[in-house]
Amino acid sequence: MLHKKMLGALNEQINKEMYSAYLYMAMSSHSANMGLKGFANWFMVQYHEEMYHAMKLYEYVQRQGEEVVLDTLQAPPTDFESPLDMFKQTLTHERYITSSINELMELAISKKDHATQIFLEWYVTEQVEEEENDNDIIAQLKLIGDNPHALLMLDRELAQRAATVPTDFSKGVESAASA
Numbered sequence: 001m002l003h004k005k006m007l008g009a010l011n012e013q014i015n016k017e018m019y020s021a022y023l024y025m026a027m028s029s030h031s032a033n034m035g036l037k038g039f040a041n042w043f044m045v046q047y048h049e050e051m052y053h054a055m056k057l058y059e060y061v062q063r064q065g066e067e068v069v070l071d072t073l074q075a076p077p078t079d080f081e082s083p084l085d086m087f088k089q090t091l092t093h094e095r096y097i098t099s100s101i102n103e104l105m106e107l108a109i110s111k112k113d114h115a116t117q118i119f120l121e122w123y124v125t126e127q128v129e130e131e132e133n134d135n136d137i138i139a140q141l142k143l144i145g146d147n148p149h150a151l152l153m154l155d156r157e158l159a160q161r162a163a164t165v166p167t168d169f170s171k172g173v174e175s176a177a178s179a
């Protein structure tokens with residue numbers, strides 16, 4: 001059983017992860033329109049990751065016998081100056097998600113909710129990886145500067161990224177994730 005405040009905060013986190021998916025979907029479309037299909041691929045893979053983050057929370061709330069309450073999704077921005085700008089916005093957003101996860105963890109600790117603490121540990125680790133990925137690509141984009149040849153080389157590299165999370169949620173995500 002979840003504390004009422006904990007349940008509300010977990011439901012809010014579902015919305016935040018869904019918004020993340022929406023944001024990266026917008027960046028994927030913008031990248032494709034710029035002719036950067038590798039960047040478009042990277043952001044679409046990230047979209048899948050975010051949907052997975054949302055689904056893991058969804059499943060956890062359900063397994064606790066509680067109701068998932070979905071809220072309105074905010075529209076993502078449409079203005080992106082450059083690939084570097086997109087990754088800077090991505091990092092800023094992921095730092096916000098990290099602080100949100102930390103707040104969830106602090107709430108779980110204050111409510112002596114051990115199950116939710118253990119559940120959230122996965123997200124704490126995942127956020128380190130997310131910020132690291134964004135920092136790596138930002139560093140590369142800064143080195144690239146205004147060099148279109150180098151940008152296309154990075155685009156080709158980002159085209160190689162493939163989804164490592166399950167993308168079919170019909171049977172749930174828990175069994176797939178622990179495999």
Ligand SMILES: [Fe+2]
Binds near residue numbers: 017020050053097
């Ligand atoms: Fe996420």
Ligand SMILES: [Fe+2]
Binds near residue numbers: 049126129130
């Ligand atoms: Fe990730």
